[in-house]
Amino acid sequence: MKAGVLYSGGKDSSLAAIMLGTYYQVELNTFVFDPDRLIPSVEAAAKALGFPIRKRVFEKGLLNEMVDLVIEKGYPNDAINRVHQTAVESLAGEYNVVGDGTRFNDRVPMLSRAAVQSLGNRTGCSYVRPLLGYVRPEVDRLVDRFLIVEYGETGSIQNGDYEAEIREAFRARGLDCASMFPEHHDQSLVVGRKDN
Template identity: 65%
Template sequence: MEAGVLFSGGKDSALAAIMLARDYGVELNTCVFDPDRDVPEVRAAAAALGLPFKRRVLGRDLLEEAVDLLLSCGYPNDAIDMVHRTAIETLSHEYAVVGDGTRREDRVPRIERSEVQHLEMTTGCSYIRPLLGYGKPEVERLAGRLLVVRYGETGSIGNGDYEEEIRCAIRARGIDTAPLFPSRHLQSLVVGKRET
């Protein structure tokens, strides 16, 4: 059975993919808004994991909707949740199983239990979050044992996170993003897989 896993190229989605690959044929899916945006670092991360990769385009209309929502709220959480929900729904039309790398402490992106139940009932897919029971220290330990990871602040590392395109769209409107996002937010990028 095929499982479509949302993949940013970071350690969390990589660990989720490794866990799901034990039981499913995993395909990694990175969602972008801009049809012209390439994600070579994410492709390389997928290749390092030895898993097939797809780049999906969510569209500029969704990007503008996310920016409008973020600016009306004054913080990114609701906008990123909305984009993540759309990405999951997109994959649910193609895969019987959809997964991601959300962890126990993650506040964003976060899909509530009632939304998961609705998604599963309306689409017939199963939504799986293998890291949901794992805290940050254990995820870091597993990542250190299984993966070679590079870290950098948002925008300085080439991953497939939704946030960078949202930040760019806000700056294109002439708005400073610094007050809207947490400062010094570290992102991860998988650059290799360790032999275990």
């Protein structure tokens, strides 16, 4: 059975894909706002894992809605959660199993239990999060065992994280991201898989 995995190219979604690959035929899915955005680093990460990848494009106008939501709330969490839920819902229309790399102590993105139950009831899709029971130190230990990873600030690493494009849209409007987004937000990008 196929599983559509939301994929940023980072360590968490990569580890989740490896775990799900034990039981499912994994297809990686990276969502972007701009249809012209190229994702060569994410495609290279997918290739290193040995899974096929598809670039998906969010519905036009969603990015502007999310920038407005960040401005309204004064922080990005609600917008990033909404974008993530939109991506999960989109894949649920195509796959019977949808997965991602959210961990035990993640706050964003994180779908609530009610949202997960609603998704399953409405679509029949199973939304699985293999890292949900893992705290960050254990995820990092497993990542160190299986993956070669580069780290950097949001925007300096070319992964498929939603936040980078939202920040770019802020700057395009002439707005300062510093007041809305956390400082020193590290991102990761998988550049290889270790032979074990």
